[in-house]
């Protein structure tokens with residue numbers, strides 16, 4: 015019922031279609047019973063005495079008509095069920111993906127990328143199977159079985175009762191198989207997730223594995239996971255087949271039971287017993303085929319629903335629907351945050367980034383700079399203190415509104431397997447050609463595009479042409495420029511660019527700065543020396559702040575970092 019309710023809740027406008035599919039399936043079930051009932055009635059006619067062709071022809075024609083009608087009904091049920099099921103599957107998949115955007119990144123981190131992918135693909139497949147076929151077949155099979163049972167009861171109630179009793183006994187044995195199946199499917203899903211995770215890691219890290227000659231080890235981990243899955247299935251299959259056999263035997267015990275009842279009643283058979291036995295046999299077969307035949311896809315569907323429901327129960331980022339105030343100054347007020355609840359990444363920080371100015375955050379590796387940016391984007395919520403935009407806590411602003419206000423460029427630029435145009439337009443899907451061209455110019459992408467075989471329409475990203483680190487960052491800058499958001503966060507946005515490109519891009523970004531809130535995280539201090547305010551972080555705290563000349567004069571951490579970089583600029587390997 016949970017699976018049915020889950021699917022039903024996602025049918026939307028296709029509910030009528032789904033109900034129609036169920037109705038046609040029910041009628042199809044009746045038509046499955048039709049030929050057997052017609053034959054049974056023909057047998058009754060024969061039992062009453064000799065019959066010629068005209069006497070038996072109506073029964074034969076009824077069989078043909080029922081079969082023909084059933085074919086039409088199957089077609090109708092299938093087309094409605096297929097359309098409705100696919101509507102529900104798509105809605106469920108979309109809801110899962112939308113929820114991935116809505117939950118805090120911290121919660122998302124508890125679900126591996128491979129598990130999330132399998133929720134949408136593998137589990138989505140079993141939900142699709144359930145919504146298009148499994149539920150229909152189960153319903154249709156039960157309808158046929160019950161119809162045959164009623165017909166059997168009309169000829170001989172004791173036979174029908176014996177079949178029903180045996181079917182009930184078989185049903186009682188099912189929870190044992192069901193529980194085991196649930197465990198096997200849960201472990202199978204975990205192994206499948208592990209396998210896809212390993213394949214993903216292997217693909218992504220192939221260069222690292224090769225350079226460290228560690229490919230064998232990585233492949234061995236994949237092979238181990240695949241082997242565990244094989245052993246799991248081989249180990250449990252005989253048990254499951256045996257349990258299936260027990261249930262099938264019990265469900266098929268209806269007729270022997272009916273014969274024993276007949277013997278107990280004195281062994282004398284009325285003519286009506288022959289059609290009753292025939293109908294009872296068909297009923298028992300239809301009922302057990304419906305239940306046992308759909309047990310595996312049904313269990314896979316139930317497990318898929320359970321996994322999806324668990325993920326959908328992850329609370330979405332809460333908010334109070336408030337609008338950010340003006341000016342769009344960003345501020346952290348005594349903010350503390352830890353990624354793992356133990357080691358603090360940000361420790362009681364107060365920081366203000368004014369609209370119309372450039373605020374820089376610098377500091378050694380691991381100081382907490384990216385964590386501050388993550389807090390500003392509300393990738394995580396602070397454990398104490400608050401982050402505000404225009405004086406309003408960002409936890410009160412709808413996440414979509416905050417996302418619309420901010421553009422982030424960071425070190426790890428993700429390219430989607432799509433054209434370069436689509437990858438850039440991600441910043442502003444509705445942007446016209448003129449705006450797109452301006453962003454491309456400002457991000458210094460013109461030369462790259464001229465060199466690509468299909469220019470802007472060249473497919474890049476995973477599976478397509480890959481770009482260099484610096485080129486990726488320029489794509490990210492173009493996205494951000496196109497988005498034209500009033501708040502721009504650059505977290506090591508030009509770390510992979512050559513100095514000339516970096517300079518050119520800085521000029522493009524500086525042109526944007528006017529009236530915007532610009533926050534820059536940088537290792538290369540030269541790139542932020544002009545900032546209106548520089549915050550120097552160390553071990554989660556702000557240890558110094560001011561403008562470049564003041565910080566240099568102070569002779570603290572900033573001055574040391576600056577001197578180290580100036581010295582490094584003159585380094586030679588030999």
Ligand SMILES: Nc1ncnc2c1ncn2[C@@H]1O[C@H](COP(=O)(O)OP(=O)(O)OP(=O)(O)O)[C@@H](O)[C@H]1O
Nearest residue numbers: 353354358359377378379380381382383384385386
């Ligand atoms: N997802 C995470 N889970 C647990 N700890 C994390 C996570 N991300 C960062 N940290 C830890 O938080 C601290 C601050 O990291 P953060 O990435 O903010 O530093 P950073 O100053 O940006 O470093 P870098 O300059 O090297 O990028 C580090 O000790 C880091 O190991």
